[in-house]
Amino acid sequence: MTTADERVIATGFAYTEGPCIGPDGTLWVVELAGGCVSRIEDGRRIVVARPGGSPNGAAFAPDGRLVFCNNGGNWGPNESTGMRPGPGGGHPAIQCLTGDGEVHTLLDSIDGTPLNAPNDLCFDQHGGYYFTDPVWARRDEHGSAPAAASPPGDVCYVSPDGTARRVHHGLRFPNGLHVTPDGQALLVGETGTGLIHRFDITAPGSLGPPATYADLGPDSFPDGMCFDRDGRLLVAGTGSGAVFVVAPGGGTVQDTVRFADPDVTNVCFGGPDQRTLFVTQASLGRVVAIEWPVPGMALFTGARPEQGQGESQ
Template sequence: MSVLVEGLAYPEGPCFDDAGVLHFVELAGGCVGKVVNGEKVVVAEVPGSPNGAAFDHRGRLWWCNNGGNWGPNASTGHRPGLGGGPGLIQRLEADGSVTDVITATSGGQPLNSPNDLAFDAEGGLWFTDPVWARRDPTGSAPAAASPPGRLCYAGPDEVAVPVATGLSFPNGLALVPGERALIVGETGTGRLLRHEILGPGRLGPAEVWSELGDESFPDGLCFTASGRLVVAGTGSGTLFVVGPDGRLQERRPMDDIDVTNVCFGGPGHRSLYVTQAALGRIEVLEWPEPGARLPGR
């Protein structure tokens, strides 16, 4: 393993553009960046707190903005982000400007604190929208104490509709390779939920696909080419590897307790890029099999 870039304030949202350049966000740094020759280059300054990110089928970068929420850790000087800003889905335009694409659901209800997003093969956007709990004396917000959150969908009209509710801090999500199914991590319960995708914005009922345990704190997710799921366990300092049947196959301890997200890239798609929020860096691990290609990319 090796450190790609460091000195970041709560990094998240790793994703690659079509040219193979790694992009990321900094929750506490309020920016979207990319890595060029091992150095951070700021792409956009973003008020609030950019979170999970992904490129769409047209090569545009989208991200969640959770309104200024983050937990205290070493990279933030142990200063928490207390929220207060609007929840948004944002996009970087060709001229470098930032567009607030989605600010509310179709019923006019404001977004809570969007966390992560994924595009399906038809270009539909799925995103998680948790609610942060009341802060404890340290500034942390225990996920298990969060009010119910939801999963939302937006089609080409860029109108968001809730498609699943009552979730215990819904966090990372990923499309199952070769299947019309979606996996969603519940940080509050340590469960991974599986939904069949019945059509644009339509899901089958949730089934518990895997139980990682309430100390696992699943965050960002990505699949390998064979259908194994890699889960970043923020707060647990662990990468979990789950087989296609939902059974836990491996626990890989990491140096950072706050591993927040994961993605595959590099030659042959065989490198796993891990955002480490407490240490403020992105680490690269060589992986024994390639990562799955994202739908439409």
């Protein structure tokens, strides 16, 4: 077990999530309870768009647009939200942010059935993307919705031409996901069980049956994830206060990196040498960074988009 030597990058967020690096190296984040999409410059939170609902996992598309999940207003109560849970009842969708700061809805249903609560997404090498679509459990008397009590959710795929389909059903709150560095498999975290599942990709958007890639334990609550250059999978454990480091090829947890905030929601690599691991902390409403011994896996982000001016806060 390792204690993180964390450096605070920016504060003042309401349930931070979705860290990703833009084509020009700028760090972007979303806020579930703040309903906004921001970039971070010199430690400042620059709000670029306010789509409302609950912006969640995000990634840059090959054409430079920021594509993000919007779960429709769900989040758990924590310090950054004043212990206020998300009310739900919004419009779950996959949305995108253009260079001029406009938000567009790309997808809100598949085959006529509305999406549940899109959570996270990742692109493949063909320009399509996978996203998780869990179902939130009924909230308890404290406003929490335990992932272990969630009904089965979906994993979905959207091809480059916009065609969408559900490619797997049955995980108990499918959450963070990532295509393996060789492009041969999709890894999906199941928050309700602590398992990371591996699905062989037989064709773009076609998955084989799930197999266990790693078991992080029942109190790990897997969330966002990323790979480093050596093939280790780094998984944020929301509610666990840790990032779990899974050995190349899966199976073994090599290390557990502990952070100050229990609500560690997501991770991404950035910095000039790709050795800075950015970590979103939802309860303290901030983004921190630690230095990693090797660079992160390079991700294709496409052409540089123009950035709207935004609101400096």
